[in-house]
Amino acid sequence: ALERLALRWATAAARSALVLDGRPGRAARLVVGTAPALLVPDRLASAAVEFLSTVDLSRLKVCPVAEGGCGWLFLDITRNGSRRWCAMADCGAQAKSRRLTERRRARRATGVSPKAGS
Template sequence: PPVRAAADHLHTRRIAALGRSALRLRTGRRFQLEAAGAPALLVADRAVESAHELLLGPGLDRLGRCPTEQGGCGWLFLDHSRNRSRRWCRMSDCGTTVKARRLTERRRSTRTIDV
């Protein structure tokens, strides 16, 4: 199944990212995981770690996807609205664009042609 394959891929990437990191002792007997390696890998490693935290954390049920079938971009977002009704990744981007497109279509459909 695709979900299992994606989970396996994420796990493999996380193990590789952890292999490029080191546990360092900081002041106050606190430890911190430090990333190491090529700068290009640091971004990917952090993305993998964020995805891992999301999948195992309490916020997974707040994960949403900007609806491509309604003109959105398909990006993922966390819905922090009170009733979990957020639809767009960002209202100022996809939401406004789609609403403007709908308004234009409505106006075009209601125009009358004078002859």
């Protein structure tokens, strides 16, 4: 994925322009995406590279599809780096609900009654 982003960013950079800025103290600014049809993808690629170059990549995680998540990337900013889901209210709650349903089905199938309080 990073290789594709790097290629996309390099292509966007080739279509960018360095524009002189007439304001005092600023000689020039980079305008990313000068081709109208590719403006949005070029700027997204540039913003993604800028973002990835400023964050701790060990904190960049994927919401686990195999466990009911959506597969989107998210930045884990918890103190101990233990966040699992992109959003607990969405993917996390669905996964917890799914696990509870599976446990209940397994109990019914084996004839084991749940303990009080669980």
